[in-house]
Amino acid sequence: MLLTITPQRVIHLTISLLQFVSVGLGCFALGLQNSWGNGAPPDSLPRYRAIVKEVRAFPRENFTQGLEISEGKLYVSSGLYGQSAVRVYDWGDMTLAREAALAPRFFAEGLTRIEDRLYVLTWREGRLLILDPLSLEIRAAMSYQGEGWGLTHHSRSLWLSDGSDRLIRIDLPKDAPQEISQATTAQNEPTISVIRVTLDGKPLRRLNELEWVDGEIWANVWQQDTIARIDPSSGRVVGLIDASNLLQPEDRLRDTDVLNGIARDPETGKIWVTGKRWPKIFQIVLEATD
Numbered sequence: 001m002l003l004t005i006t007p008q009r010v011i012h013l014t015i016s017l018l019q020f021v022s023v024g025l026g027c028f029a030l031g032l033q034n035s036w037g038n039g040a041p042p043d044s045l046p047r048y049r050a051i052v053k054e055v056r057a058f059p060r061e062n063f064t065q066g067l068e069i070s071e072g073k074l075y076v077s078s079g080l081y082g083q084s085a086v087r088v089y090d091w092g093d094m095t096l097a098r099e100a101a102l103a104p105r106f107f108a109e110g111l112t113r114i115e116d117r118l119y120v121l122t123w124r125e126g127r128l129l130i131l132d133p134l135s136l137e138i139r140a141a142m143s144y145q146g147e148g149w150g151l152t153h154h155s156r157s158l159w160l161s162d163g164s165d166r167l168i169r170i171d172l173p174k175d176a177p178q179e180i181s182q183a184t185t186a187q188n189e190p191t192i193s194v195i196r197v198t199l200d201g202k203p204l205r206r207l208n209e210l211e212w213v214d215g216e217i218w219a220n221v222w223q224q225d226t227i228a229r230i231d232p233s234s235g236r237v238v239g240l241i242d243a244s245n246l247l248q249p250e251d252r253l254r255d256t257d258v259l260n261g262i263a264r265d266p267e268t269g270k271i272w273v274t275g276k277r278w279p280k281i282f283q284i285v286l287e288a289t290d
């Protein structure tokens with residue numbers, strides 16, 4: 001079933017937005033250099049290589065920005081203006097269960113599901129959309145300043161990346177509004193905090209798709225085949241995963257883009273990764289490389 005979230009619908013939503021998040025991210029100048037310069041990461045840092053254990057077909061149409069497994073479904077947000085969509089697949093056989101196109105002015109970014117809400121981030125539109133995870137209808141939205149890149153959660157805390165070295169934690173109140181018609185009060189405003197992610201004491205920028213993995217946050221580093229394992233209490237990178245060479249040359253087309261998308265299967269604990277316009281999704285395990 002294809003649901004189209006029309007521009008009219010979005011305009012209505014943005015007018016009715018719950019203005020309870022003003023994160024004050026600001027526009028952040030992206031670091032244009034490799035965070036550890038052109039050299040190798042520091043030797044003291046544990047490093048791993050991603051070893052492929054299983055491969056499944058993955059629809060190449062996804063310009064993957066968000067990836068999460070929840071209650072037997074694989075949730076994917078796919079980006080680009082005019083093409084952004086949220087797709088839900090039956091994780092067992094990757095059958096498309098539901099799809100919703102976003103209005104052309106939205107560039108979908110990360111997504112994460114908490115109970116009966118699916119949070120979908122947008123890139124430069126300042127909107128965190130809240131969808132019904134079954135119908136994919138928009139129920140509410142939060143506004144924020146700055147860019148949205150990756151999104152994950154732990155318990156009732158959202159974790160957001162914005163392409164910089166920052167991770168923004170949004171602690172959701174238990175009685176947050178369920179619908180756009182419900183008012184936000186001082187009592188149910190979320191609490192915002194920010195941590196800076198560091199690698200060997202230096203900022204690690206370009207943090208992109210996120211996943212909460214056993215007390216750590218794993219983050220794709222944009223335009224690198226690297227996944228950083230981050231201690232969310234300190235922001236310190238506690239390990240680096242080399243995820244290069246997953247997608248073989250014969251599987252690449254001209255529009256095949258970078259590694260992006262980490263999902264932990266909550267039933268098996270297995271980690272799956274994919275990329276933008278990748279035809280496959282890979283279950284990986286880590287092998288220490290000293």
Ligand SMILES: [Ca+2]
Nearest residue numbers: 067210211262
């Ligand atoms: Ca994820």
